[in-house]
Amino acid sequence: MAKPTELAVKLLLSISLIFGIMTSTCETEHTGTESSYDVTLMTLNPGHFHAALVQKNMLPSVNPNVFIFAPEGDDLALHMERIEAFNTRDENPTNWKLTVYTGSDYFDRMLNERPGNVMVTAGNNRMKTDYILQAVNEGVHVLSDKPMAIDSGGWLKLKDAFRLADERGVLLYDIMTERYEVTSRIQRILSQNRELFGELEAGDAENPAIVKESVHHLYKIVSGQPLRRPPWYFDVTQQGEGIVDVTTHLVDLSLWGAFPGEPLYHEEDIEMVDARRWPTTITRQQFENITGHTEFPDYLQDQLTNGDLPLYSNGEIDFTLRGHHVRVSVEWAYEAPPGGNDTHYSVMRGTKTNLVIRQGAEQNYRSTLFIEPVQNANSTEIEEHLQRAISDLQSEFPGTEYETTENGWVLEIPDEFYLGHEAHFGKVAEAYFGYLQDGALPEWEVPNMITKYYITTMAREMAMGN
Incomplete structure (x- = not known):
């Protein structure tokens, strides 16, 4: 019997073939249309279904081309399955086009290639605060699921991330749906x-x-x-x-x-x-x-x-x-x-x-x-x-x-x-993207x-x- 990770990879590949989702473990293909939108999303290791809910509906300011950087496995496969469900639903379907990079250096690749301007993170929280800190230091806006810190050491890093965000002119924000x-x-x-x-x-x-x-x-x-x-x-x-x-x-x-x-x-x-x-x-x-x-x-x-x-x-x-x-x-x-x-x-x-x-x-x-x-x-x-x-x-x-x-x-x-x-996730995203347009x-x-x-x-x- 196939292990869960093997099943996830098979599912990922089948979704990619059926729905034309672009996947890559080498170079991320850019579409060349990013500049006409205020927001282009880069989804980092989407281990929680909240990452998909940010994309439940399209918004005029958001590029339909979304770039995903993550390791292969169950989390990624389920995320792609959820996005495809949005794309194929009967009522008000979305039109997201996904470009996926699954190399082990997925986070570094995201920062080096920078195909978008907003990092969305919702998943495993062990490294989340470190990723946030590095992203804002590199001038990337961050929309993060809660929690952004899970211990006192993480809180100190988060404080530093807000300081750097202010210095770099980027917006760091958490998803407060309630x-x-x-x-x-x-x-x-x-x-x-x-x-x-x-x-x-x-x-x-x-x-x-x-x-x-x-x-x-x-x-x-x-x-x-x-x-x-x-x-x-x-x-x-x-x-x-x-x-x-x-x-x-x-x-x-x-x-x-x-x-x-x-x-x-x-x-x-x-x-x-x-x-x-x-x-x-x-x-x-x-x-x-x-x-x-x-x-x-x-x-x-x-x-x-x-x-x-x-x-x-x-x-x-x-x-x-x-x-x-x-x-x-x-x-x-x-x-x-x-x-x-x-x-x-x-x-x-x-x-x-x-x-x-x-x-x-x-x-x-x-x-x-x-x-x-x-x-x-x-x-x-x-x-x-x-x-x-x-x-x-x-x-x-x-x-x-x-x-x-x-x-x-x-x-x-x-x-x-x-x-x-x-x-509620769409409401938070809409508000955040409005703040990006305002610059603060x-x-x-x-x-x-x-x-x-x-x-x-x-x-x-x-x-x-x-």
């Missing part, structure tokens, strides 16, 4: 409404002012088939621990939601309070169900306990943001209970109301925003302010309404504004990215010491 989730957007807007929300509470360690929690599942069925994850995904030295991975989104939402458009600096605005990490135990059979590989690879053998893998995918971080207590946590279970799905919970506590996002079974796993008056608040006055706030929302979210609940009110948001996780990121983005990764990587160090 900012485009509609309930997060409206929660942020309403939190700035002083008549409705009041001021953000200071909170404390027992009752934080901001809480973000998410529960995810390793084994999922998508379109009737198990979602395949690569074996390296289970190696925290390659993927990163949970406390530095999904928490990136949760920390980002906390900063972005509490102080919109304001730069936040880790030296003066952040105090680390506590952090903890704990494992989800993965059996060999569960590993096979998720990856398709029957045995744990050699690089995981020294991490096994009684034949099982303790995967440190779970973490919780407590910190203060300009004096406001914040708690974020992420948990990964093997699979959801029957009828279950991923869940999300978020609360911002104000002096007049709490803004609560729930996405559990009672909400049919649909993100739902509740407005709940605090104790002793005048509910009649609060509802009058809510009515005015809903009226103001109509320009951006027409059709949004509210209904009364036992504890306050719940927003009824039209389906069209629930874009879905995959569509918003002034608050870089300090907040540095601060965000300071929080996640310092939390890992703190949790490992606890």
